[in-house]
Every structure is written in structure tokens, then in C-alpha cells.
Amino acid sequence: MPTEDELRATLIRYTEAFSAGDADAWVGLFTEDATVEDPVGSPKHVGRDAIRAFFEAGHAMADKITLTIKEGPVVCGSEGSFAMEVMSEMGGATIVLTAIDVMTFDDAGAITSQRAFWSPSGIRTL
Amino acid sequence: MPTEDELRATLIRYTEAFSAGDADAWVGLFTEDATVEDPVGSPKHVGRDAIRAFFEAGHAMADKITLTIKEGPVVCGSEGSFAMEVMSEMGGATIVLTAIDVMTFDDAGAITSQRAFWSPSGIRTL
Numbered sequence: 001m002p003t004e005d006e007l008r009a010t011l012i013r014y015t016e017a018f019s020a021g022d023a024d025a026w027v028g029l030f031t032e033d034a035t036v037e038d039p040v041g042s043p044k045h046v047g048r049d050a051i052r053a054f055f056e057a058g059h060a061m062a063d064k065i066t067l068t069i070k071e072g073p074v075v076c077g078s079e080g081s082f083a084m085e086v087m088s089e090m091g092g093a094t095i096v097l098t099a100i101d102v103m104t105f106d107d108a109g110a111i112t113s114q115r116a117f118w119s120p121s122g123i124r125t126l
Numbered sequence: 127m128p129t130e131d132e133l134r135a136t137l138i139r140y141t142e143a144f145s146a147g148d149a150d151a152w153v154g155l156f157t158e159d160a161t162v163e164d165p166v167g168s169p170k171h172v173g174r175d176a177i178r179a180f181f182e183a184g185h186a187m188a189d190k191i192t193l194t195i196k197e198g199p200v201v202c203g204s205e206g207s208f209a210m211e212v213m214s215e216m217g218g219a220t221i222v223l224t225a226i227d228v229m230t231f232d233d234a235g236a237i238t239s240q241r242a243f244w245s246p247s248g249i250r251t252l
């Protein structure tokens with residue numbers, strides 16, 4: 001099992017690759033059969049192809065999306081979490097929301113599941 | 127099912143009752159058979175009696191514990207999460223750490239499970 005610091009670094013890379021629009025780097029953090037539930041309660045995206053499609057759909061909606069970690073990452077064994085600000089620039093508008101992500105990892109440190117807590121009610125303009 | 131705002135209010139009360147040292151109010155937010163996994167990966171405290179014992183053990187270790195929400199609460203359906211600073215005053219020392227809590231609720235809005243992400247490695251002096 002990777003160390004706590006290594007898993008924290010993976011979660012930081014998760015936000016950096018997403019913000020950079022680097023689909024290959026971002027999808028590469030997941031296992032082949034990983035799941036993404038974003039937001040929590042919505043149907044899961046299962047497997048890397050579906051996760052890549054989720055990434056692309058998100059980036060197609062905005063000119064730029066920037067994830068900024070606000071609290072954490074905190075890692076406990078094979079699970080981790082962090083709170084972030086999600087800033088989306090769309091045309092002349094910039095909207096932000098708070099999201100809290102919870103991930104599980106496999107023994108090699110790849111992400112096996114992601115669950116993202118966020119709510120449309122939390123969206124605000126900057 | 128309670129509204130998103132009602133569940134957010136419960137999570138705020140959770141931090142307020144804990145900070146006030148009000149065991150009755152805090153334990154009363156949970157269902158009779160609720161579970162507390164604090165930190166994530168440790169054995170669960172199962173049921174209100176065990177949850178009260180966990181509360182009392184935590185408060186016995188410090189003169190004062192103050193929970194301050196930093197991000198969220200964010201509620202998705204019957205689940206919610208928030209990031210907080212936990213400040214513990216013990217004698218002449220004050221230590222803080224970041225914790226991210228994830229809760230599930232029953233249809234009446236009582237907490238059925240709590241999982242708290244925090245790590246000893248995140249403890250710092252103030």
C-alpha cells in the first residue's frame with residue numbers, strides 16, 4: 001500500500017490534471033473498473049471510458065475549470081478526502097461551488113472510486 | 127425526507143453541540159443503531175450508548191474542543207459532508223487538525239452513520 005503522503009499526492013494530481021484539462025493524466029489515476037459518482041446520488045460512471053466521457057462533458061461545458069483544494073487532502077488507510085472550490089469560467093461568467101470528494105484506492109494507489117458531494121444550491125457567481 | 131437545508135442545519139448543530147460539550151444534544155442527532163467511524167478505518171462505535179462513550183472519551187482528553195466548519199456542509203439526498211477545523215485545548219497547549227466528516231441520514235433526518243477523515247499526521251500546534 002502506498003504511504004499516506006503518496007495518496008495525498010495522487011489527490012493533488014487529481015485536481016491539477018483536471019484543472020489542466022489533461023484527460024490522459026486524470027483518467028490514468030483511476031483503475032480500469034473504477035467508478036465516479038459525481039454528484040453523490042447520481043448514476044455512477046463505471047470504467048475508464050465512461051470516466052473519460054464524464055471528464056470531456058465537464059470540460060465541454062466551460063472554457064476553463066479550476067479545482068483549488070481548500071481543506072485536506074486527508075488520507076485514512078486506503079481512503080481519502082478533500083474539500084475544494086470548483087471555479088468554472090463560461091463565456092463572461094465565472095461560477096464557483098464547494099465540492100467534497102471522497103476516494104478509495106487499490107493496493108497500487110490507483111483510485112477505485114470517487115464520490116463528489118456538491119449541490120446546485122451551492123453554486124454562486126464570483 | 128427532510129430538505130437539504132434541514133440536513134445542513136443538522137450538521138451545523140452537530141458541530142455546535144459537540145463544541146458546547148452537550149452530550150445529550152449531540153447523541154440525540156443519531157439514530158439508536160447509528161455507527162461512528164472516527165477516524166475512517168478504526169473500529170466503529172455502534173449504537174447511541176457507544177457513541178455517547180466516544181463523545182465522553184474525546185471530551186475527557188481536552189479542556190475544550192471546538193469544531194469550526196470550514197467548507198460545506200454539502201448535502202446530496204440522504205448524505206452530507208463538511209470539512210472542519212478541530213481545535214483542542216489541553217492544559218497550556220492548543221492543537222488543531224482538519225477533519226472531513228461524511229454522514230448518512232434516515233428518512234426522519236437523524237444521522238445513521240458518521241465517518242470522519244482525519245490523520246494524526248495532520249495535527250499541528252496553534
